[in-house]
Amino acid sequence: MKDIKRAVEAAEAEMIRYRRSFHRYPELGWTEFRTSSLIAEALEAMGYDVRVGQAIYGEAERMGIPDAAILEKAYQRALETGGSEVYMKEMKGGYTGVVATYQLGSGPNVAFRFDIDALSILESDDVGHAPNQLGFASETTGLMHACGHDAHAAIGLGTAKIIMEMKDELKGIGEIRLIFQPAEEGVRGAKAMTESGALDGIQYAVAAHIMGDLPLGLLICGAGGFMATHKLDVTFTGQPSHAGAAPSDGKSAMLAACTAVMNLNAIPRHKRGMSRINVGRLEAGTDRNVIAEKAFLKIETRGEDTEVDAYMGLYAERIIAGAALMHDVDFTIEPVGAAICAKSSAALTERIEQSARKLGCFDQVLPQSEKAIGSEDFTFMMDAVTRSGGQAAYFLVGAGGNRGHHTRTFDLSEKAMIQSAELFSELLLDLSAERQPV
């Protein structure tokens, strides 16, 4: 019988190398050409069946795709920084992400999901910031892995390797499916993959998040408290005119937009629980002396549960339509992201807890948590699996203590990454063992 500890040790150095490589060349959602292609290459080399591009989701399912120019620029940069063109060419147009599968034996089919995209954040140049000290800080000005998805991708590759190492012990599992999801930031990728069948036939689905703001050694086995969310891009289009000579000839997108902002923020609180609304970005008009023709808004709603978020989203649409009607301007509402509400299955959470205790690598193991942890689009996958009778869970791994996600100095202890891969693997072993005679 193979030893998991040894398998983990064997994967460790490569995981760190991958994580730092991903960190150095961060890529935004739907442009993870380099990241995806290197993942695909590595997985294929390990023996997995690898699918990329339009094989894993269609055009219609995607939301919040960047402009063609941005896609192209990112593609070129990926080529220049070591992306593997053989896989990349299938991802042209933003079809990033990887699904790798392997038939281990017979038993339940299990999916692990890892998200891989970075953020539009300028990495700190502080010398005390570890990526600067160790020379793997972002080489793309303005982009940064400030939410740990570099580590998530590396955990996926490490886990993939350990699984192959341990595959003889995993005969009680049917198919293992490793989902490397693009565009989790902005909650765009999971919905597309789920609607394209990425979770079909799965009995157990698990994902995890490295938590820079929880202490190293802490594990929360089953997260709940995800807020449902809608992301909307709204454009108002009126008519420009000279603000001095002919203000009444214009149709003011500025007035429509500002009225919308005030009313969106004023949507009455929902009786069922917490709601959120934000207009995070507003650009309107051009010159000082011109009635604004265009206004563009980036909006998000959230709700403590899916119903509250739906209420916010519906109300927001009415407000936008009403603001446009008022000022006789046109409008478009483009959905660019969404996540729903979901909770980790109690039974699967308990198994994770048992596996973790068995491993002994965590100082503190907490069960189910209801702490609100923002929005996460793995919820679509959780929902799909549980609705078809399976179980899903999401665990959180402490990685530092005091490092805020989405900040310029976000960092993580790479040890948490190793622990995570170990836990994914041990869980798979334990699920397999149940099905096999000892």
Place this chain on the structure above:
Amino acid sequence: MKDIKRAVEAAEAEMIRYRRSFHRYPELGWTEFRTSSLIAEALEAMGYDVRVGQAIYGEAERMGIPDAAILEKAYQRALETGGSEVYMKEMKGGYTGVVATYQLGSGPNVAFRFDIDALSILESDDVGHAPNQLGFASETTGLMHACGHDAHAAIGLGTAKIIMEMKDELKGIGEIRLIFQPAEEGVRGAKAMTESGALDGIQYAVAAHIMGDLPLGLLICGAGGFMATHKLDVTFTGQPSHAGAAPSDGKSAMLAACTAVMNLNAIPRHKRGMSRINVGRLEAGTDRNVIAEKAFLKIETRGEDTEVDAYMGLYAERIIAGAALMHDVDFTIEPVGAAICAKSSAALTERIEQSARKLGCFDQVLPQSEKAIGSEDFTFMMDAVTRSGGQAAYFLVGAGGNRGHHTRTFDLSEKAMIQSAELFSELLLDLSAERQPV
């Protein structure tokens, strides 16, 4: 040949008596039961053909009619304060006003219009205020003739008397038509009368206004500068709910109303000229802890010309509809008043100037004036007459110097009233003379 000065002198005391009587018992628009019935009685006694009630306008033409309870209460008060029931009973339901006609000879038909309604203003109890000193202050708390329509009504009766006295000199006139119009305040009555044909067949139409804030002895022969206006009553109806327990169950008429107010005031200025918008009254909601079900707004728009006002009115309707859409509430828009833009005919203004100079009773006679003087619904009558080829004019008679209209201490010199009646009469004589061999 009769002497006009003598005829005026003979009418003087009665005019003053009438003016003070009207001042003492002020009546709001569409409730001038006492005022109208006494006018009708007097005119009939003089020999005029008198029409009242639904004989002078129909139900459909009226706007801004008070509630039945208010009409009834005013009716009772009119009865108690000397109204003439024989005429009043035809005015039930708010059909106030009087049209009196007399066929003088053959020639152009001439209409003089006099408005008769009072305001919701509490008359000053200052002992220095003339109506207090002379004992004819308002007996109806909260109502007051603070715009001089008491004098206008008296001028009409005085002019009527002088005309009868001078009728042998007026053979060059066809029909003289004296229009005592209700509900000028809130610009409601003229549109109804005009649409019901009150100006049909008229070649010359003239009205006048006593100006408390212009010096006695000053005459402006032809006023322009009337702003066009719309008056709207708007109601939003949503759904109440408990603001603590279930704010999301409500539909907030409060939010709709306040959004409407902000956007109404923000309607872009018109390139053609001055515009105005006002929400003068807003009532919304009931209790502190209830999402407001109802909101009620009193709105007016104005424009330097009819097109500017139309732009304001149309924009206002879109805003109201948009605000309702935003918050999922119902709305009604009720037009309760309107006036258009009009200018005195140059030719008729010149005749007035000649008649005034001939009389010699004014210290200063100014021609056409463009000074903005608010809104006035006689503009509908001016428009009707000029569009059918006739001429119309509106003259202003200084009556004091420093007394603001619509204030609690508004007052006027009764001498201006006498001058006005004299000028109406002289103008008629001069129009008649043109047609007759000397």
Place this chain on the structure above:
Amino acid sequence: MKDIKRAVEAAEAEMIRYRRSFHRYPELGWTEFRTSSLIAEALEAMGYDVRVGQAIYGEAERMGIPDAAILEKAYQRALETGGSEVYMKEMKGGYTGVVATYQLGSGPNVAFRFDIDALSILESDDVGHAPNQLGFASETTGLMHACGHDAHAAIGLGTAKIIMEMKDELKGIGEIRLIFQPAEEGVRGAKAMTESGALDGIQYAVAAHIMGDLPLGLLICGAGGFMATHKLDVTFTGQPSHAGAAPSDGKSAMLAACTAVMNLNAIPRHKRGMSRINVGRLEAGTDRNVIAEKAFLKIETRGEDTEVDAYMGLYAERIIAGAALMHDVDFTIEPVGAAICAKSSAALTERIEQSARKLGCFDQVLPQSEKAIGSEDFTFMMDAVTRSGGQAAYFLVGAGGNRGHHTRTFDLSEKAMIQSAELFSELLLDLSAERQPV
């Protein structure tokens, strides 16, 4: 040893009589002259030391006092409907409420609090509505006991009677203090009484609420989930001017008020938990053609905890000041009500549960509940007692099933009232028994 069941039975008819009498003559907060005086008279007759008027709280502590005219009118109505003038005269100016005490023996001092005020709701004239059928519907048009405080007052009198009946069994209690609190609606009375020392020296404080929307037979022993709240009356005072002739001469209280309403509703949600904001009533301006001089707003904020409510209150004040600054108008903010957040003490809740189970009169006994039940100013009393080392609890008694509080057809099963008095009394017996040798 006396039997509590018998004592309760003896009090039953009188409780029902009192409740119906209070229901028939409902009185708003700070005007409970009739109610308070009859309570005082009854308690004095039972042998309690009774304090009323400025003996129980000072002028400075009160909030949200009605106008003098309203106080006077209510006073007259109380006189005409059987109020006891000897007590009422001490309550002139709105000093309503009663505090009755009795020294039972030695041991902990216990306070029971009963609220007594009614609401501005027009009682239904539906023949199926019990008060109509039984002839005790409100005789004061527009006022109604629609929240069960008529029953609360009756429970207080019933409990007072039972205590006197059982006083020999209550030697283990020091002082029993019965607090009949005015003005709970609008959360005004408890703060005043608490600041004036009404809870000084108390070890156990208990209050209860009849729940028309919970089934008869259900008891919730310890309520939590009270939202903290602020109630504010805001007035903006600008300058009127003619909206057509001189809009720029005015200072618009309308614009200040509507801007405030929009921004108040747009206060960002708080991270700690649920918040609420409502402008329940807004009145602004007078006439359509006048820039509004005055605007009056009734505002409330709420928070899931005291900190969230404090955030809302502080933010609201800034918004009001900012709106006034914008439009150069003056403003006043008058606090007219407040409640804080509090939870029932676990230990006392457990005792209530034990007493209830002992009584056996409830079908279902639930422990502590976190269900949000709006705001309640007994929280000030709970806070005062627990901060000085005592215990406080608030229990809920099901009284019907499906009857919404604050509706025109609110009603309750009078049996719930009897059960409540029984539970107050049994609790006191049990607290006493602990201290006494059996």
Place this chain on the structure above:
Amino acid sequence: MKDIKRAVEAAEAEMIRYRRSFHRYPELGWTEFRTSSLIAEALEAMGYDVRVGQAIYGEAERMGIPDAAILEKAYQRALETGGSEVYMKEMKGGYTGVVATYQLGSGPNVAFRFDIDALSILESDDVGHAPNQLGFASETTGLMHACGHDAHAAIGLGTAKIIMEMKDELKGIGEIRLIFQPAEEGVRGAKAMTESGALDGIQYAVAAHIMGDLPLGLLICGAGGFMATHKLDVTFTGQPSHAGAAPSDGKSAMLAACTAVMNLNAIPRHKRGMSRINVGRLEAGTDRNVIAEKAFLKIETRGEDTEVDAYMGLYAERIIAGAALMHDVDFTIEPVGAAICAKSSAALTERIEQSARKLGCFDQVLPQSEKAIGSEDFTFMMDAVTRSGGQAAYFLVGAGGNRGHHTRTFDLSEKAMIQSAELFSELLLDLSAERQPV
């Protein structure tokens, strides 16, 4: 006696060459390095005393200066496109513009002002657009002379040349001062020059505007109807926070900005005359899920007269301060432009009319016009001269018929340019002749 027609003919080709050169290399306000230096070089060569840089205005007087990087980039471009470095180096930091003087004889001192800056407009690439056909379209993408200031500068140089040619006929003039003003767009340059004394000692000041939308051959001798204006840049600075996790930790510059926009547009109309307000550009926030830290607004106010504009400006400042107070954010208000109201002096306008009729080159000569023509900062110079007892005028020269200013296809007939120089020169001759014996 020299012939003016001949002098004009002699200058014609050079004027056209200059105009096309300026058109080809347009420069924005305060960056007219090439334009100014070539003007200075040419004027010096003609014999004028030339002053540039800080000799003509100080640092403190300037408004709306571009960033250092923009200034530097424009400077480099000027060097590369033929600017004269000897003059340019004194203009570093944006001290553009030229003042040239010559003492002609004795008599009144006369100033002619020409503005020289271009606009941020992308010139049309339509082949029918004359500058494309003739090969002098803008070589700087995104900048264009779309308001005719290229022609104004050329008129100034042509006039300068004619004056020198005719100088023997101009002994009745004291000093001729030719002011080439930077930054008229955004109304920034004139105030700085005026405050620095550019008009000191001047008895007659004249400027002109080529009108692409008036027919060639039309002259309006004295323009009025300039609106007074303020240009403001406003920044709100709050605090960012995560919109999902901690909205209450932020301070929303977005809410402050949108409230400001709504209220700015809602500033009550002024009784004295037309007012304008526009927020032409608003940028707020960064990411969708972040409470906006920053908001930036480009605002302008206008008024039919200086008092109305002052009212708008003052009200706007209060609104901005109030919006900041509401949402606890900081703000800055930076004045970046201003113009006042002024009318052409009647006497000087009449002289221009006489000179024009004498020349005979205009088909139609109209006197004083009140037509509103936007804002123009030459009004500061008009005001300075008339307040010290002199006369000022502004004439308009038709140049095409149907070409909108500030559009991508704006163009002008160069013949209008020649007519303008001719009129400036003839006026000077006529002013001189009055002082000389014939």
